Amino acid sequence: MNTKHILLISLVLFILSGCTSKTPHDKSIREFSSEAQTDRQEYIINNDTAVFYGELIYVPIYSQIFHQDEKKTIDLAATLSIHNTDPDNSITIRKVYYHNLRGQLIKKYIDQPLILNPLETKNFVIAEKDQSGGTGANFIVEWDSNLEVSSPIIEAIMITTQMNQGISFTTNGKIIRKFGNSLLEKAN
Numbered sequence: 461m462n463t464k465h466i467l468l469i470s471l472v473l474f475i476l477s478g479c480t481s482k483t484p485h486d487k488s489i490r491e492f493s494s495e496a497q498t499d500r501q502e503y504i505i506n507n508d509t510a511v512f513y514g515e516l517i518y519v520p521i522y523s524q525i526f527h528q529d530e531k532k533t534i535d536l537a538a539t540l541s542i543h544n545t546d547p548d549n550s551i552t553i554r555k556v557y558y559h560n561l562r563g564q565l566i567k568k569y570i571d572q573p574l575i576l577n578p579l580e581t582k583n584f585v586i587a588e589k590d591q592s593g594g595t596g597a598n599f600i601v602e603w604d605s606n607l608e609v610s611s612p613i614i615e616a617i618m619i620t621t622q623m624n625q626g627i628s629f630t631t632n633g634k635i636i637r638k639f640g641n642s643l644l645e646k647a648n
Contacts, residue, residue: 514554514604516637517614521558523586523593525618525627533595534627536618537588540599544576546609551576554602556584561596576603576612588620601633611635 519540524533544551553576556569569584576582586593601614614633619626 512604512606512608512640514602514639515611515635517599517601517603517633518636519599519601519614519616519633520631521586521593521597521599521616522595522618522629522631523597524591524595526595534620534622535588535591536620536627538586538593538597539617539619540584540586540601541581541613541615541617542576542583542601542603543581543613543615544579544609545611545613547578549578549605549607549609550580551603551605551609551612553582554604555600557600558584558586558593559598559600560592561594566592566597604639 521538521540522536523538524535526532527534540556542553542556553570553574556574557565558567558569560566574582584599586597599616603612616631617628618630619628621627
């Protein structure tokens with residue numbers, strides 16, 4: 461064998477060894493709190509399902525808004541909408557928690573995981589007369605999938621027709637945590 465062949469074989473072996481090596485997971489993916497992580501690990505172990513991707517989403521809700529001054533408020537009906545934007549795959553909704561303006565949990569909207577089929581939307585409504593959330597309420601939504609999917613659109617719509625006028629506006633969800641396959645490694 462001549463030097464060219466040895467160099468060519470060495471180069472090919474070097475390239476192939478790079479293709480099979482394991483790379484560390486992206487450090488930008490954050491892990492949930494220890495409580496949420498424990499829940500996720502139990503889910504993975506009990507159902508033999510590897511969570512590929514998921515997010516924890518914060519959505520501001522205004523079930524009341526101020527008008528004229530800081531003492532007068534208008535009550536609004538609020539709708540949280542979770543849109544599965546993936547045309548081919550389902551996602552699983554794990555949590556839909558409603559908190560008041562002090563951050564206290566008011567209501568858990570689902571008791572068990574909820575599957576959203578491709579392009580399906582699920583709505584959760586706060587009645588106009590429900591003042592429990594106050595002027596700075598929020599929803600926390602957790603979703604995941606065992607496949608790589610497009611992130612859902614999670615938004616809120618607030619509306620009222622009090623005082624012979626119509627008021628309506630929307631808010632968008634904000635990703636506050638992401639997670640991925642790194643949780644599967646910890647479960648095994």
